[in-house]
């Protein structure tokens with residue numbers, strides 16, 4: 097049996113129950129699995145009683161263990177690196193290895209990825225404004241790659257051909273200061289660029305503001321600084337919007353946040369109603385000019401690029417990002433009923449091909 101694996105063909109499969117193993121519709125309501133809590137060790141329940149049937153999703157499950165990464169763990173697994181001090185200054189270092197791996201992007205659908213530290217997206221680097229950063233990059237892949245950081249740095253640290261291109265088996269250390277604070281990204285900048293990015297070489301790069309540098313907006317800066325008392329009440333997650341062209345025709349067959357289509361739809365992201373939510377949103381989707389996030393039944397404030405401490409957009413429920421654009425969303429459900437609140441790309445086609453998720457808003461349990 098052969099299936100049309102073009103983008104429209106996949107859509108057709110999704111529309112016909114029983115058309116292909118692993119890509120069939122779920123026609124019957126299925127209880128949401130209890131989801132892990134985010135941002136802190138609080139426990140709770142509330143997932144299992146919420147049952148929704150939107151019909152349009154895949155059956156079967158991706159083997160996260162075989163992939164070596166789990167989209168639910170990726171929401172909050174900030175990689176703070178190794179911290180040391182040199183001449184009174186904080187230095188933060190990471191080791192990154194690029195390799196060729198095969199990942200399962202949808203049940204039974206495999207993708208030959210290029211990955212940083214064996215995951216797509218790569219690690220979510222998190223640091224504080226003004227620190228000295230060193231990223232020791234080793235290319236264990238079969239192609240030349242780079243790490244190009246969106247941030248402020250010298251030309252020779254730019255991670256492009258001629259400035260930090262790393263051949264197979266070789267190593268390069270990128271070194272620069274953590275500036276400016278915000279929600280950034282990094283990606284490979286080898287040529288052809290769209291193929292190197294789309295294969296999976298990208299990740300989020302978050303620089304928290306240093307409250308000492310922002311006396312007039314100190315409170316807002318402290319709320320952003322990971323681990324500070326003011327930051328503890330926040331439920332923070334990172335969502336990297338991406339897609340996969342599984343048949344290499346320069347169109348995506350699947351869309352997702354953090355790589356696995358429907359991951360946060362099948363298993364909602366549990367949040368406590370009483371605590372605010374902060375989403376670090378990054379768009380690296382290749383082949384499509386824009387991507388978006390729309391939140392149901394609520395509105396949020398938005399900080400474009402995350403480089404300000406006051407919102408650049410207030411009270412919106414949809415945000416659009418071109419590739420490479422990113423920002424911070426802040427929202428609260430404290431006046432809402434508990435329950436499942438959806439978020440998804442407002443390009444309906446992206447949503448139907450995987451870019452959909454849910455917040456499971458539960459009572460505070462702490």
Ligand SMILES: [Cu+2]
Pocket residue numbers: 239240241242284285286292293297
């Ligand atoms: Cu590359």
